[in-house]
Amino acid sequence: xxxxxxxxxxxxxxxxxxxxxxxxxxxxxxxxxxxxxxxxxxxxxxxxxxxxxxxxxxxxxxxxxxxxxxxxxxxxxxxxxxxxxxxxxxxxxxxxxxxxxxxxxxxxxxxxx
Amino acid sequence: xxxxxxxxxxxxxxxxxxxxxxxxxxxxxxxxxxxxxxxxxxxxxxxxxxxxxxxxxxxxxxxxxxxxxxxxxxxxxxxxxxxxxxxxxxxxxxxxxxxxxxxxxxxxxxxx
Numbered sequence: 001x002x003x004x005x006x007x008x009x010x011x012x013x014x015x016x017x018x019x020x021x022x023x024x025x026x027x028x029x030x031x032x033x034x035x036x037x038x039x040x041x042x043x044x045x046x047x048x049x050x051x052x053x054x055x056x057x058x059x060x061x062x063x064x065x066x067x068x069x070x071x072x073x074x075x076x077x078x079x080x081x082x083x084x085x086x087x088x089x090x091x092x093x094x095x096x097x098x099x100x101x102x103x104x105x106x107x108x109x110x111x112x113x
Numbered sequence: 114x115x116x117x118x119x120x121x122x123x124x125x126x127x128x129x130x131x132x133x134x135x136x137x138x139x140x141x142x143x144x145x146x147x148x149x150x151x152x153x154x155x156x157x158x159x160x161x162x163x164x165x166x167x168x169x170x171x172x173x174x175x176x177x178x179x180x181x182x183x184x185x186x187x188x189x190x191x192x193x194x195x196x197x198x199x200x201x202x203x204x205x206x207x208x209x210x211x212x213x214x215x216x217x218x219x220x221x222x223x224x225x
Contacts, residue, residue, distance in 0.1 A: 042219075099169050
Protein backbone atom coordinates (compact mmCIF):
# COMPACT_ATOMS: atom_id res chain seq x y z
CA UNK A 1 0.00 0.00 0.00
CA UNK A 2 1.00 3.64 -0.18
CA UNK A 3 3.16 4.82 2.65
CA UNK A 4 5.55 7.48 3.80
CA UNK A 5 9.21 6.54 3.78
CA UNK A 6 12.62 8.00 4.45
CA UNK A 7 15.81 7.97 2.38
CA UNK A 8 18.30 7.73 5.26
CA UNK A 9 17.79 5.87 8.52
CA UNK A 10 20.67 7.62 10.36
CA UNK A 11 22.32 11.01 10.11
CA UNK A 12 25.35 12.32 12.02
CA UNK A 13 25.97 16.05 12.03
CA UNK A 14 28.59 18.27 13.66
CA UNK A 15 27.22 20.71 16.22
CA UNK A 16 26.60 24.06 14.56
CA UNK A 17 26.15 22.63 11.09
CA UNK A 18 22.84 22.49 9.27
CA UNK A 19 20.91 19.21 9.08
CA UNK A 20 18.68 18.03 6.28
CA UNK A 21 16.32 15.11 6.82
CA UNK A 22 14.48 13.77 3.79
CA UNK A 23 11.20 11.97 3.32
CA UNK A 24 9.52 10.49 0.26
CA UNK A 25 5.80 9.93 0.07
CA UNK A 26 3.82 7.99 -2.48
CA UNK A 27 0.21 8.98 -1.77
CA UNK A 28 -0.53 11.74 -4.26
CA UNK A 29 -3.77 12.49 -2.39
CA UNK A 30 -1.91 13.62 0.73
CA UNK A 31 -2.45 17.29 1.36
CA UNK A 32 -0.98 17.83 4.81
CA UNK A 33 2.41 16.91 6.21
CA UNK A 34 3.94 17.12 9.67
CA UNK A 35 7.42 16.64 11.05
CA UNK A 36 7.73 15.15 14.53
CA UNK A 37 10.76 14.77 16.81
CA UNK A 38 10.86 11.82 19.18
CA UNK A 39 13.39 11.60 21.97
CA UNK A 40 14.12 8.34 23.70
CA UNK A 41 11.31 7.31 26.04
CA UNK A 42 9.01 10.15 24.96
CA UNK A 43 6.10 10.65 22.62
CA UNK A 44 6.51 12.42 19.27
CA UNK A 45 6.77 16.19 19.57
CA UNK A 46 5.26 18.43 16.88
CA UNK A 47 7.90 20.48 15.04
CA UNK A 48 6.34 22.01 11.95
CA UNK A 49 3.66 21.32 9.39
CA UNK A 50 2.91 22.26 5.79
CA UNK A 51 -0.10 22.02 3.51
CA UNK A 52 0.09 20.93 -0.08
CA UNK A 53 -0.71 24.40 -1.39
CA UNK A 54 2.66 25.58 -0.05
CA UNK A 55 6.20 24.60 -0.97
CA UNK A 56 8.07 26.10 1.96
CA UNK A 57 7.38 26.98 5.54
CA UNK A 58 9.75 28.30 8.18
CA UNK A 59 9.75 28.03 11.94
CA UNK A 60 12.30 28.71 14.61
CA UNK A 61 15.55 27.20 13.24
CA UNK A 62 13.54 24.77 11.10
CA UNK A 63 12.32 24.89 7.52
CA UNK A 64 10.13 22.37 5.74
CA UNK A 65 10.24 22.08 1.97
CA UNK A 66 7.62 20.27 -0.08
CA UNK A 67 8.14 19.20 -3.67
CA UNK A 68 4.88 17.76 -4.92
CA UNK A 69 6.28 17.01 -8.36
CA UNK A 70 8.63 14.36 -6.99
CA UNK A 71 6.64 13.71 -3.80
CA UNK A 72 9.47 14.73 -1.54
CA UNK A 73 9.53 16.44 1.82
CA UNK A 74 12.53 17.69 3.75
CA UNK A 75 13.23 19.16 7.16
CA UNK A 76 16.13 21.55 7.51
CA UNK A 77 17.50 22.34 10.95
CA UNK A 78 19.80 25.34 11.16
CA UNK A 79 22.78 25.43 13.55
CA UNK A 80 22.12 21.94 14.87
CA UNK A 81 22.49 21.57 18.63
CA UNK A 82 23.05 18.50 20.84
CA UNK A 83 19.43 18.83 21.99
CA UNK A 84 18.34 18.16 18.43
CA UNK A 85 19.53 14.55 18.71
CA UNK A 86 16.43 12.39 18.30
CA UNK A 87 14.46 10.36 15.79
CA UNK A 88 12.58 12.47 13.28
CA UNK A 89 9.40 11.29 11.57
CA UNK A 90 7.49 12.75 8.70
CA UNK A 91 3.76 12.04 8.70
CA UNK A 92 1.12 12.63 6.07
CA UNK A 93 -2.62 13.05 5.98
CA UNK A 94 -4.64 12.61 2.84
CA UNK A 95 -7.42 14.95 3.89
CA UNK A 96 -10.87 14.37 2.38
CA UNK A 97 -12.32 13.57 5.79
CA UNK A 98 -9.47 11.31 6.85
CA UNK A 99 -7.95 12.33 10.17
CA UNK A 100 -5.31 9.68 10.51
CA UNK A 101 -1.62 10.36 10.18
CA UNK A 102 0.57 7.91 8.29
CA UNK A 103 4.15 7.85 9.57
CA UNK A 104 7.39 6.77 8.00
CA UNK A 105 10.02 4.72 9.82
CA UNK A 106 12.03 7.69 11.05
CA UNK A 107 15.57 9.06 10.78
CA UNK A 108 17.88 9.09 13.76
CA UNK A 109 19.81 12.35 14.01
CA UNK A 110 23.00 12.30 16.08
CA UNK A 111 24.73 15.59 16.81
CA UNK A 112 28.46 15.40 17.39
CA UNK A 113 29.62 18.00 19.97
CA UNK B 114 -2.36 24.48 29.88
CA UNK B 115 -1.92 20.73 30.51
CA UNK B 116 -0.57 18.49 27.80
CA UNK B 117 -1.66 14.98 26.90
CA UNK B 118 -1.22 12.50 29.74
CA UNK B 119 -1.32 8.71 29.65
CA UNK B 120 -1.46 5.98 32.24
CA UNK B 121 0.09 3.69 33.15
CA UNK B 122 3.62 4.39 31.87
CA UNK B 123 4.58 0.74 31.78
CA UNK B 124 2.57 -2.47 31.86
CA UNK B 125 3.37 -6.17 31.66
CA UNK B 126 0.65 -8.61 30.68
CA UNK B 127 0.41 -12.28 29.78
CA UNK B 128 -0.73 -13.54 26.39
CA UNK B 129 -4.53 -13.94 26.32
CA UNK B 130 -5.17 -11.27 28.96
CA UNK B 131 -6.99 -7.98 28.45
CA UNK B 132 -5.60 -4.48 29.00
CA UNK B 133 -7.00 -0.97 29.34
CA UNK B 134 -4.89 2.10 28.65
CA UNK B 135 -5.97 5.63 29.51
CA UNK B 136 -5.46 9.05 28.01
CA UNK B 137 -6.39 12.58 29.02
CA UNK B 138 -6.45 15.02 26.15
CA UNK B 139 -4.79 18.41 26.11
CA UNK B 140 -6.89 21.25 27.47
CA UNK B 141 -9.28 22.53 24.78
CA UNK B 142 -8.95 19.43 22.58
CA UNK B 143 -11.99 17.27 21.88
CA UNK B 144 -10.51 14.62 19.60
CA UNK B 145 -8.29 11.71 20.59
CA UNK B 146 -6.33 9.38 18.33
CA UNK B 147 -4.51 6.20 19.33
CA UNK B 148 -1.35 4.84 17.70
CA UNK B 149 0.76 1.74 18.16
CA UNK B 150 4.53 2.11 17.82
CA UNK B 151 6.60 -1.04 17.55
CA UNK B 152 10.29 -0.81 18.40
CA UNK B 153 12.22 0.95 15.66
CA UNK B 154 9.09 1.81 13.68
CA UNK B 155 6.89 4.82 13.17
CA UNK B 156 3.52 5.05 14.94
CA UNK B 157 0.62 3.24 13.26
CA UNK B 158 -2.90 4.65 13.47
CA UNK B 159 -5.35 2.51 15.42
CA UNK B 160 -8.44 4.75 15.60
CA UNK B 161 -9.73 8.20 16.44
CA UNK B 162 -12.55 9.33 18.72
CA UNK B 163 -14.60 12.49 18.33
CA UNK B 164 -17.74 13.31 20.28
CA UNK B 165 -17.55 9.92 21.97
CA UNK B 166 -17.74 8.04 18.68
CA UNK B 167 -15.14 6.24 16.61
CA UNK B 168 -14.18 8.49 13.72
CA UNK B 169 -11.85 6.49 11.53
CA UNK B 170 -9.96 3.24 12.08
CA UNK B 171 -6.68 1.83 10.87
CA UNK B 172 -5.84 -1.76 10.01
CA UNK B 173 -6.32 -3.25 13.47
CA UNK B 174 -8.59 -6.19 14.46
CA UNK B 175 -11.81 -5.75 16.47
CA UNK B 176 -10.09 -6.88 19.66
CA UNK B 177 -8.70 -3.33 19.70
CA UNK B 178 -11.53 -1.12 20.93
CA UNK B 179 -11.90 2.24 22.56
CA UNK B 180 -14.05 4.72 24.36
CA UNK B 181 -14.21 8.47 24.68
CA UNK B 182 -15.85 10.11 27.67
CA UNK B 183 -17.77 13.41 27.95
CA UNK B 184 -14.64 15.10 29.33
CA UNK B 185 -12.82 13.98 26.11
CA UNK B 186 -10.54 11.53 27.90
CA UNK B 187 -10.25 8.14 26.25
CA UNK B 188 -9.49 4.48 26.83
CA UNK B 189 -7.90 1.89 24.56
CA UNK B 190 -8.86 -1.70 25.28
CA UNK B 191 -7.10 -4.70 23.85
CA UNK B 192 -8.54 -8.18 24.34
CA UNK B 193 -6.86 -11.55 23.91
CA UNK B 194 -3.38 -10.08 23.99
CA UNK B 195 -0.79 -11.49 21.63
CA UNK B 196 2.99 -11.28 21.84
CA UNK B 197 3.03 -8.93 18.83
CA UNK B 198 0.90 -6.44 20.77
CA UNK B 199 4.05 -5.50 22.70
CA UNK B 200 4.66 -1.88 21.74
CA UNK B 201 4.47 1.73 22.83
CA UNK B 202 0.87 2.92 22.70
CA UNK B 203 0.53 6.60 21.99
CA UNK B 204 -2.43 8.87 22.44
CA UNK B 205 -2.68 12.14 20.55
CA UNK B 206 -5.22 14.90 20.96
CA UNK B 207 -6.37 17.57 18.54
CA UNK B 208 -9.13 20.15 18.24
CA UNK B 209 -12.29 19.54 16.21
CA UNK B 210 -10.94 16.57 14.26
CA UNK B 211 -7.92 18.57 13.25
CA UNK B 212 -4.87 16.88 11.85
CA UNK B 213 -2.36 18.77 14.00
CA UNK B 214 -2.06 16.19 16.73
CA UNK B 215 -0.17 16.45 20.00
CA UNK B 216 1.13 13.27 21.54
CA UNK B 217 1.37 12.01 25.09
CA UNK B 218 4.40 10.16 26.47
CA UNK B 219 2.90 6.74 25.71
CA UNK B 220 2.32 3.51 27.59
CA UNK B 221 4.90 0.77 27.12
CA UNK B 222 3.05 -2.57 26.97
CA UNK B 223 4.97 -5.82 27.19
CA UNK B 224 3.14 -9.08 26.53
CA UNK B 225 4.86 -12.26 27.74
